[in-house]
Amino acid sequence: MDIISILTKEEKDFLKKYNLSPSDFYDARGESVTVYHDKAKAAGCQFVINSCQYGHRLKDRSGHCIVCKPAYMTYQRRESGGGIVYVAISGKYCKVGVTDEKNKSNKESLSDREYRLNSEGGYAGRTGWRTIKSWPLERNVGKVEREAHRLLQQYKTVENYIYSGEKRKAQEVFECPIQTAIDAVKKSIELYK
Ligand SMILES: [Zn+2]
CATH class of the missing domain: 3.40.1440 (GIY-YIG endonuclease)
Structure with a gap:
C-alpha cells in the first residue's frame, strides 16, 4: 500500500518538519520489531509505521518512537542519511x-x-x-x-x-x-x- 495514503495529517506535517520522505518508511502495522527490523532494512527504509504506547506510529526500525524522541532520528540520519x-x-x-x-x-x-x-x-x-x-x-x-x-x-x-x-x-x-x-x-x- 502507498505510504502517503496511510499517513495522518499530523504525520505528514512531522515528515515535512524533519525533511523525511514517505519512501523512508516501511509499513510495519501489526508487525513486531523482530519482524519489521529486517524487512524495513531490506526495503531500504530507516523508519517504520507501527505504534507506540502514546499513540504515535512513526518509529525507527529498531522500534524507537521518533515522535517521542526525535533524537533517534538524528542518529539514524547521521548513520544512514545523506x-x-x-x-x-x-x-x-x-x-x-x-x-x-x-x-x-x-x-x-x-x-x-x-x-x-x-x-x-x-x-x-x-x-x-x-x-x-x-x-x-x-x-x-x-x-x-x-x-x-x-x-x-x-x-x-x-x-x-x-x-x-x-x-x-x-x-x-x-x-x-x-x-x-x-x-x-x-x-x-x-x-x-
Ligand atoms: Zn511516541
Whole structure:
C-alpha cells in the first residue's frame, strides 16, 4: 500500500518538519520489531509505521518512537542519511569528516565547516585546515565516515586541545599521506554503495 495514503495529517506535517520522505518508511502495522527490523532494512527504509504506547506510529526500525524522541532520528540520519564526506588537511595532518547541512549547497556547507575547523584556535589546536576533496553522498554518510576512520586507524593521532574554553579530543585526525586518506574514503564509499 502507498505510504502517503496511510499517513495522518499530523504525520505528514512531522515528515515535512524533519525533511523525511514517505519512501523512508516501511509499513510495519501489526508487525513486531523482530519482524519489521529486517524487512524495513531490506526495503531500504530507516523508519517504520507501527505504534507506540502514546499513540504515535512513526518509529525507527529498531522500534524507537521518533515522535517521542526525535533524537533517534538524528542518529539514524547521521548513520544512514545523506551528507558530504570530506578530507581536509593542515600541515602533515589529514582529517576525514562529514557535514550534513543538507539545506545548503555543498559549497556553502563545506566552507562553513572549514570556517569552524579554523575558528578559535582550530580543530585539534591547528589552523590552516583546507578541504581538499569532498564527496556528496545520498546515503550511509555516517557509516562511510566510520569505515574510513577504521581503515586509517594505524595513522590516528589523538590530540587534546581547547575549543570554546573546553578541553576536547580530536578523534578524526590522521598523520598519513593525503592520497591514503582519499583512498580510504573511496574504499568506504564503495563498501556502502
Ligand atoms: Zn511516541
